[in-house]
Amino acid sequence: MQRSITMKDVARAAGVSVMTVSRAFQKDTSVRPETRDTILKVAEDLGYVFDSTAANLRSQRTDFVAVTIPSINNANFADTVAGLSEVLSNEGLQVLLAYTNYDMAQEERAIEQLLRRRPEAIVVTGGKHTVRARRLLEGAGIPVIEAWDLPANPIGHVVGFSNAATMEVMVNHLAAQGHERIAFIGGDVVADTRGADRRRGFMAAMKAHGLSCDRLIEAGPPPISMREGAQAMERLLALHPDTQAVVCVSDLSAFGALTECQRRGLRVPQDMVITGFGAYEIASICVPTLTTVNPFPRKIGEEIADLIVNTIKKPTEQQIRKIAPELVVAGSTEKVSEMRNR
Amino acid sequence: MQRSITMKDVARAAGVSVMTVSRAFQKDTSVRPETRDTILKVAEDLGYVFDSTAANLRSQRTDFVAVTIPSINNANFADTVAGLSEVLSNEGLQVLLAYTNYDMAQEERAIEQLLRRRPEAIVVTGGKHTVRARRLLEGAGIPVIEAWDLPANPIGHVVGFSNAATMEVMVNHLAAQGHERIAFIGGDVVADTRGADRRRGFMAAMKAHGLSCDRLIEAGPPPISMREGAQAMERLLALHPDTQAVVCVSDLSAFGALTECQRRGLRVPQDMVITGFGAYEIASICVPTLTTVNPFPRKIGEEIADLIVNTIKKPTEQQIRKIAPELVVAGSTEKVSEMRNR
DNA sequence: TTGAAAGCGCTAACAC
């Protein structure tokens, strides 16, 4: 079965020119309403399906927005993509997604593949790229948006927040509660750039409080899973049994750490205080609930979409849209006296 | 900044014809190695990026594989897409993803949009579609794969399992442990077709055991979140306080139900037995671990990819690839005597 | 191994 019905066939069957069929399939074009109705009906009867590939070439518009994310299997990035897709689809734009697997070399390849499809704009996660990837983005001739970060030297637009600065808020929160022996559970420092930023921010904040920051547990290459969080907690307790609080790079590892405490009969927050990052659903539902940071992933996606829609309509100056993550204090760091109903 | 460097420019700069440049960018074509190297170098220096849109039109190949999933934010579907993408990208095929939000009308729109891009194959989640969506798929002239289900009347190929039959295994497991007052927590029966199948399977299995199946809690429209699972558990305990076990439509709702028990001081499994579905990571890490069913989401994706790659190379007869989900018995249904180390 | 001519299925641009 070969697809061979083209506009020409529809035009012939409807008794009009190809151009009129073309117009009938577009919005805001001047076609007599009855003519359009006839054409669309004829097209449907013939089983005609509009061919975007031809339209793309001729009009030099694809209505694609290219996006790279480290992993599809991460609720935070998924939320960003969901917010992005939803807004863009209202504008007739379609997301073209590629995964980098937390690997800059793979990101470079993904970016090149995506640019070949001639997207209207490209969104990349993070602000660190290979030299060639950066050159590709700079020369792409389309809006470039770096997300989930605040790069020191942005390529184009930015929608994100400082992963390092956000950790300061968390350390301040714990220090204010009187905790001093605070550990950090994170991922491989090389691959997970946002995780590395958080760790750096953690260390800076600890130093600012005059606290020692030698309780750093590496939980392996990103993405850090719940299980790896649990294993990291195990290692932490072996190395530093007197730890009072642990800051985890994400809610998933934090939840893993929490379960390890539960298995050992360590009470959270009485015996161990735990914090996460990301405001994943689990943080708000597990027992106790997890203190975390909400970076508003969906809002990031919606802001990016808004930026793209506006920029495509009317090219704009470079925009840096900062998202203000919010500390969510919950059961895992609450003073016990306040814990009646948890 | 306009992208205007074409193959013509590269050809001129390299002193060859456009056709030779075209060949240099393809694999397995006869170009003198040195010529190819020169061309690629010249292209890179000029900042040329291959234009797929033109190639697609002329060659009538896009190397797209279209996929619809209910939601991007679901680890099971994400795993399927990850497995699919990974295998396909090795073959130079790129996934073009669209979300249906558990809505058949939206699925129809997504399918139409995707087909306009002229994909090499299309994968849809589930076996229920609008009449028009089905007609579009049947007339698409490309391989169609229905996944995550075993439709009674498949459109083309199938990679999936029976959601209903799988629940039988779960009910058998609980019945074998002597439980009789077993409830079901699921989603809106209309929208979540796989959830509805599971519920139907649950009811059939209960009847087969001579057990009453009037403990059915509807937790709202899909996707059912952890919170909705917790709320459903709350309602269940209000309506049927003597319930012994509860079968949840997914691990997320099961975990929510578990936390509700924890908040109430109900011990799992001693006071309440809980099961989930999906073998999400959380099921294997929470305390107690959750008895669930592993439908091997990643394997589904890999099988689909394998099917597509083979079918594109050499058109094949309709294939029904059944996946055998596996019961994973864990702490939430284990006899207490066996629970020493949980 | 390389090149020349033709054209994929649409739409921009212009005419009426």
Next chain:
DNA sequence: GTGTTAGCGCTTTCAA
């Protein structure tokens, strides 16, 4: 509101 002409940037096809 509708039609005609040309051509988007590649690859198919055929020839050398």
